[in-house]
Amino acid sequence: MYIGIDVGTSAVKAAAFDHAGRELAVEASPVGLALHEGRVEQDMYEVYSAVVGVLGRLTVRVPGPVDLAGLTGQGDGVWLVDEQGLPVRSALSWMDGRAHELLDRWFADGTFETVFRRTGSAMFPGCPGPLLAWLDRHEPKSLDAAATALYCKDMVFRRLTGAPAGTDVSDASMPFLDPRTRTYDDGVVELLGLGHRRGLLAPVGDPITTAEARGEGLPAGTRLANGPYDLPACALGAGVTSPGDGLLIVGTCLAALVATTDLDLTGEPAGLYISTDRPGHRLRAMPAMVGTAALDWVLSTTGVRHEEVDALLAETPPGAHGVRVLPYFAPSGERAPFVEPRLRAELTGVSLESTKGDLIRATCEGIGYAARHCLTAAGLTGTLAVCGGGTRSSAWMRLLADVLGRPLRVVEGEVGARGAVMAAAERHGIPLDTAAWTRPTRIVEPDADRAAYYSVGFEDHLGRLTAARDRSR
Known part of the structure; x- marks a missing residue:
């Protein structure tokens, strides 16, 4: 039996697999988020306890x-x-927005763009650079008391094994890692005003050394490997490793990933390059803020239940009778494939004749257009896998295939946990049938006529988005 552990933002999951990659069982436990005026924190003791419990x-x-x-x-x-x-304070989540004013200044003075040109990382308020800089200015005693600034999985790995503090190249990719050398760019650390805190950055393993569990949750002596973090783990679990192939994670947020051996630091700063265990191999990532959270808001506002979505999509034609949605509902705006913190959602074309189905379809179409924008910017040229909670809606997957104009390799189950096991097996030299482990659940083909219709709709979406971005500035 192989076990994959996925320490998510709202839930911790552990999945058991056999040698052929069959998912045997899954255990999950919710974990809380403390939200207050744009600050989002998590109790590390609660998170670790949930990991031990599900295991x-x-x-x-x-x-x-x-x-x-x-x-x-x-x-x-x-x-x-x-x-x-052990925790020095509660963890600052990737969703935290307290550093947005600091990031605004870095936008204005060119620091944001300079960091992207050096590392391929487009910073956002919840990434370590802005958060550490904020703590250094407003809560220096926390940094004084800390030995290391880890990422979520690193904290859990350290507690489960007692191994020295460290991280892997995937988590280290944002925002300090030079993707060419796979080491921290000390010039970027200095640029963000953190030179005197350089010792807090977790040592980067390439990949990180594996260790044995101490007996909390896992049997003592179990071989355990740390990383990659959830986005590249999902890519691995979905079989996205060949340059040009891509993955779309349809979850609370959209995440578009394309495997690549290229490194292009020109163009509009957005997204990031995620380094992987294989030197020279990266994932061009466009982790957008838009996602199923946008649809959830529309469902809640209209009083539509999730189980009604497929029927409503089936009875409403493409184009939703003229209703259009720019689905940028996140309070922090958007971060991929462009960065626009003040961008907000727009709903147009609504009349007294519009139905709930029109609103639902227009929202799903808008999310699909946003996904197409991300995948285009990330350089998708090959096959496309899809995973995440949105795959549970067969009608939405058909719509998404039409909007994207390409077949979807739908991969269901605990894809991140699966990828974590595959990474661990590679690091320990355990051969796996990767084709069997990453076999899609189903293939969803696009309809040619609807795909042509949505190709025109995508150009209209880009035009409306440009106008909305201009208004948000």
């Missing part, structure tokens, strides 16, 4: 020896720990 339940439910475990989790944020790996 304990899973190993009881699926008895037998655990041959290997892989760990992944949410990226970005700041998880400060002391020399023993």
Whole structure:
């Protein structure tokens, strides 16, 4: 039995797989978020306790020896720990917005663009650079008490194994890592005013050294590997490794990833390059803020239940009778494939004749256009895999295939946990049938006529988006 652990933002999951990649069982536990005036934090003790809990339940439910475990989790944020790996304060989530004024200044003075040109990382308020700089200005005692600024999975790995503090190249990619050397760019650290805090950055393993579990949740002696974090873990679990192939994660936020061996630091600063275990191989990532959260808001506002979505999409034609949605509902605006913190959603073409189905379809179409924008910017030229909670709607997947104009390799189940196991197996030299482990659940083909219609609609979407961006400035 192999176990994949995925420490998400709102839930911790552990999945058991057999050697052929069949998902045997999954255990999950919710974890809380403390939200207050744009600040989003998580209790590290609660998160770690949830990890131990789901592992304990899973190993009881699926008895037998655990041959290997892989760990992944949410990226970005700041998880400060002391020399023993214990929390110094609550973790600052990737969703945290307290550093937005600092980032605004970096936009204005050119720091934001300079960092992108050097590292390929378009910073946002919840990534470690702005958060560490904010703490240094407003809460220096927390940094004084910390030994290391880790990422989520690194904190869990340290506690499970007692291994020295460290991270892997994927998490380190934002925002300090030079993707060419796969080491921290000390010039960027200085540029963000953090030179005197350089010692807090977690040492980067390439990949990070594996270790054995101490017996909390996993049986003592279980071989455990740390990383990659959730986005590249999902790419690995979906079989997205060949240059040009892509993955779209349809979750609370959209994440578009394209495998590449190129490094283009020109063009509009947005997204990031995620380094992987293989030197020279990267993922061009456009992790947008728009996603299923936009649809959830529309469903809640209209009183439509999730189980009604497929029927409403089926009874409403493409174009939603003229209703259009720019689905940028996030309070922090958008971060990919462009950065526009003040951009807001727009709903147009509505009349007294518009139906709930029109609103739902227009929202799904708008999210699809945003996904196409991200994938185009990321350089998609090959096959496209899709995973995430949105794949549960078969009608939405058909609509998405039409909007994107390409077949979708739908991969269901705990894809991030699957990728974590595959990474762990590679690091330990355990051969796996990767084709079997990444086999899609189904293939969704686009309809040629609808794809042609949506190709025109996408150009209209880009025009309306340009006008909305101009108004937001």
